[in-house]
Amino acid sequence: MTDPGRLCAQDGRPYRDATPLRAALALDPGRVEGWSALAMTIHAAQGPTASAAAFRRVARLLPETASAHLNLGNVLFDSGCWLNAETSLRQALALDPVRAYALFQLGRVARRTGRADAACRLLDRAARLEPPTSPAAADIGAETALALRDCDRWQDATRHGRRTAALVPDRYDVHLALGAAAEAEGSPAAALSAYERAIRCHPGFGEAFTRRALLHLQQSWKAPTPRPAARGAGRRLAATELGCNGRFGNQLLQYGFLRLYAARHDLELEVPEWVGRYLYDCDDPLPGAPLPRVSEDDHDFFASLSGAAPVRAECDVTGYFCRHTAALAPYRTEFRRLFTPGRYLWPRADAIEHRLRAQGRTVVALHLRRGDYGWGRFWIAPELWYLTWLERLWADLDSPVLYLATDAPELAGAFAPFSPILATDLGKPLAGAEFFTDFHALCVADVLAISNSTFSFAAGLLNRTARRFVRPDRQRRMLVPYDPWDAEVLL
Structure with missing residues (x-):
């Protein structure tokens, strides 16, 4: 599998400074090697979002090269621009129909955009192209376990999860899937064990942290009864990934922003089980029928909060919402009120x-x-x-x-x-x-x-x-x- 983070300059070593590359490309803007080196350099220094423009230029210069589209799809995926990533990944697959990594990434996109069944099919195709003992097979197996979990196929999720864990014991996502399957099958002790194992693999990731917290809190506290969902057309706003993106501080920022946004535009926010229901008596409606997934990178929700951009509704919003807080300052009283300790x-x-x-x-x-x-x-x-x-x-x-x-x-x-x-x-x-x-x-x-x-x-x-x-x-x-x-x- 190809990863844009492994791209190198012509001599095999990454450039440390983008300035001379930019100067050279200003003189020769059609130089493919230069754009590839610049993309890799920016990616290494600033991450996928900053490097996307350079990878996009490489793809335009090499329209018949599958790896160019694949690399662009990778950085767009890592930036949270899933629909744009899907376009590039499908271009790569059209040029190279047996590229397992393109199928794997398309499966990841499908799962994150609420198409778990499609994800299972894409990942199954990817698995057939990879030797079962290769490192790539573990990536595919872990993602497949999560896609099967999202389809409520608990026995299959457990089977794939255990098989992948036998190959790579310290995979966060595998233990996450095994924990969800154990929960669904009524084994909270096994679920806690799996989530704690996942946390040891990656302490900073959010979903295992959330599931472990909920299993403990549910043993002694009762969450408020969720309010009925909104009935009016155009009034729904969902955040089904709340509890998955980051841990406690991140989750407060996400929930707080989205509650302010929903109140500002007369929307009803729907969220899944998360720790705020138990700690702060949050009684938002549970998610209803699936809505189209929208990343915070696809729309300026902060500008929408102040009325400087169109309102987005009838969508399932995902992101971290860790922006400059001046935009939230006018709502500080409402923000703080959301997180008043609850009755327990x-x-x-x-x-x-x-x-x-x-x-x-x-x-x-x-x-x-x-x-x-x-x-x-x-x-x-x-x-x-x-x-x-x-x-x-x-x-x-x-x-x-x-x-x-x-x-x-x-x-x-x-x-x-x-x-x-x-x-x-x-x-x-x-x-x-x-x-x-x-x-x-x-x-x-x-x-x-x-x-x-x-x-x-x-x-x-x-x-x-x-x-x-x-x-x-x-x-x-x-x-x-x-x-x-x-x-x-x-x-």
């Missing part, structure tokens, strides 16, 4: 704040994320930046107490001079939502220092008490002030 969560939230404030009059909360971070845009700020900032701040605070929100409690030793409090000091964690103690402490702090993470950024949006907000700045190599309601979510 409120006593726990109140106890967390009470215990925290009993330790001092000024709560300083830091977020240090480590476990699933450290690559690409998800860079880690060193503890030294936080320590330097604390040392300058601490003496001027009124009876301060330091709370350390982290997935790496061993970091507390570096902050020993400030006697930090951890989640375990504030009570027993909530099964399935063990993260909530950290999150709520960040929400009620008087001084907040976040990480480059949607988890603590979302907490900053909900924080009504803090008088200082700081975040790490990679260029300045220090913590800098920021306004949660006028900032980029990730730097």
